[in-house]
Amino acid sequence: MADVMKKVPVREQDAKERATNFKEVCYGYNKEEAMEEAVRCINCKNARCIAGCPVAIDIPGFIQEVKAGNIEDAYKIMAKSTALPAVCGRVCPQESQCEGKCIRGIKGEPVSIGKLERFVADYALENDIKPDGAEHKNGHKVAVIGSGPAGLTCAGDLAKLGYDVTVFEALHELGGVLVYGIPEFRLPKELVVQKEINKVKELGVKFETNVVIGKATTVDQLIDEEGFEAVFIGSGAGLPMFMGIPGENANGVFSANEYLTRSNLMKAFDDSYDTPLVAGKKVAVVGGGNVAMDAARTALRLGAESNIVYRRSEEELPARVEEVHHAKEEGVIFHLLTNPVEILEEDGWVTGMKCIKMELGEPDASGRRRPIPIEGSEYVIEVDTVIMSLGTSPNPLISSTTKGLEVNKWKCIIADEEFGKTTKEGVYAGGDAVTGAATVILAMGAGRAGARGIDEYLSKK
C-alpha cells in the first residue's frame, strides 16, 4: 500500500530523453492511479481548495466521482466552472492555489488536484464527452476580443447562458498564449488546446481569426456597426520589455515572446515549417518566471547549452516549482543572484553577456528582498544568444482606439474584479490586458467574472 502522506507519483518522460524532443514531459495519471490518488482526498466540509481556485471548481465534488470511477460525472462537475480543464491541469500554479490550501498538505503532500483535473479532462477529450450547452438561445450578440484563456472562458460561459458569441482573434491561430507562449512539451497543441477550443465551438461560439481590433475595426464599431450589445476585452499583455542595457539590439538578442512565438506558434522547431529560428549554441535567458523556463527549455531542446540568469535567489523564482524542477532535471544551468549589465557584440552579433553578482537586501514593494549589485563582481558569460524574459507592458491598440475606455498609470485597462466592468458602458475586460502579465488561471477567472458582468448587464436591458 502506498504512503498516504504522499502523492501517487506521476509518470514522466525521462529527463535526458525529453531534453532533445518537444513531446510532453508529464504523462499524467491513468485511471487506476487517479482513483488511488482520489482516495487521499478527505472531502472536507469546508473545502479550502475551492477558495484557492480562481474559477472555484467544486474540487472535492469531482474527486469523489473519480474515487468512485465515474469519470464522466467528474467531468460534468468540473465543466460547470472551467472551459479549459485539460489546460489548467497542466499549467496552473497548483502549489500556490488549490493544492496550497489542501489540508493534507499540512502533515504530508497535498492531494494532487492538478493531475486529477488533467486526468478527468483528458478522459473527456479522448471519449468526446461534451459540456452541457444552453437549452435556449437568448438572441443577444456579444463580442469577445482575444481567444486566449480569458476570452475562451468568457465566451464559453456566455454561450452556456444562451448568448450569441463571436470571438475575434488577431493571430492566425486560436488560443492566444496557449499556442504562441506555452511550449508543446508542456501543453500539447493538437491533442489538448485545439480539442478544448473545439468544445467551446461546440457550445455555439463563433470564431474569426486575423482580426486586429483597434486596426481592422474598433470596439466602438463592433457596437455601433456590427450590432454587438456587449464586448469583453481579453486581448492579453502585449509589448515585451527590454532592460535598456548596451548591446540589446545586437543580432542574437530576442524577447522571450519572439523566441517562443517562432518556436510554438510558427513551429520553427519543425523543419517542414518555413519560419526560421536562430536557435543559438549557448543561450542565456534573463528572468525567472514561467516564460523564462519555457524559453530556456525550448533552447535546450533546440540543441543549445541553456542558462537562466536571474537577479534574485531560488526562493524568489516566480516560476512554478514543477517547471524549475523539470528545467534543472533537463540540464538548464541556473545563475542566481546575477544580473546582466551589458551585452557584448562583434560585427553586430552577440558574443557574450557581462553580468554582476547580486545580494539580497531589505524587502521591496513586492515584499521580496531587493537585489543589490555587489560592486566589482562583474564577469562575462560567453553566449551567442540572449533571450529577455522580463515581462510585458500593455498593448495600446485597443485602449487608444476606444472612446471612454480608461487605463491606469501602467496603461492597463481599468476593470473591476467582480464583474470585469470597465469605464465604458457595455464593455468588460479581464486577463493580462487588465492585470499585466499573470497566469492562465487568473485570466480564466477574469473571463468568468466578465461573463457574469455581461449577463447581468444584458439581462437587465
Place this chain on the structure above:
Amino acid sequence: MYKIVKAEKLAHQIFLMDVEAPRVARHCEPGQFIIVKLDEKGERIPLTICDYDREAGTITIVFQTVGASTEKMSWLKAGDSFRDFIGPLGCASEFVEEDIEMLKKKKMLFVAGGVGTAPVYPQVKWLHEHGIDVDVIVGAKTKDMLILTEQMEKVAGNLYICTDDGTYGHAGMVTTKIEQLYQEGSKYDVCVAIGPMIMMKFVCLLTKKLELPTIVSMNPVMVDGTGMCGACRLQVGDEIKFACVDGPEFDGHLVDFDQAMKRQTMYKTEEGRAMLKLQEGDTHHGGCGNCGGDN
C-alpha cells in the same frame, strides 16, 4: 481563406496581387501594412499596402521574391487563396491626420526605390485625390525593374524616373536626382523616402544636409506585427521603437540605419538555406554554406 482576384508579374522578380480582404479594405489608410501567410506551414510576411478598393473589398500588394516564402507566393494565380491575411497594421502616414489646407501649402517630395514604389503609390494617390500634387522620384536598377510607372504618372505632379544603369530616364541614383533638383532651385518642405534600407540611409544623409525633414518607412524582420514579439525594434534617436505599432514610418534623420541593416541580416543564412532547398529540392548537396549537404 483570402482569395486572390488578380495576379500579375510587374517586372523581374516583382509581382502584384489583388486580394479579397473586406475588413482590411474598409479600414486601411496609406502607410499601413498587412501580413500575409501562404499556407499552414508558411511564414508571416509583412507587406506594405500598395492600393485598396473599399467597395470591392480588395487590397493590392506588391512583393519581390527574396526568399523561399516569397518565391512560393509568386507561384500563386488568380483564383488561388492565402490562408491568412491580417491588417491593416501599423500607423497611417502622418499627413492622413493633417489639415488639408495646411497640407496644400507644403511642398512634398516622394522618393521611391525599387519595390518601394508600391507603398509610395497609395500615398501619392491619396494626396492627389485630396487636391495635392506632389513631386515623385522613382528609382530602379534598370528599366526592366521599374514598376507602376503608368499609375504613378496619373497621380504625381512632376514624375522623375531614374535608373542606375541609365537605361531609362535620369541616369544615376535617386540621390543624384534630389541634388539636381535642389541645384536647379527646387525646395521642399518634407520628403518621404521608401525603398531598400541602403537607399533610405543615403537619402537621409543627403536630406539632412539639405535640411529637408524626411520620413522613411521601415521594413525590419517581423513576426506577429501586433506589438507582441519585439523583433522589429529599431533605434530611433535615443528611443527603441517597434516598427509594427510605432511605425512603420519614422523620422529618417533619427533612424539608426546601420543597426537596422545589421538586424535585417539576422536570418539571411536561414533564408538562403530555405531558398536553396526550395530550388534544388532533394538534389541539394551543400553550397548553402550551412548544412554540409546533409539536408
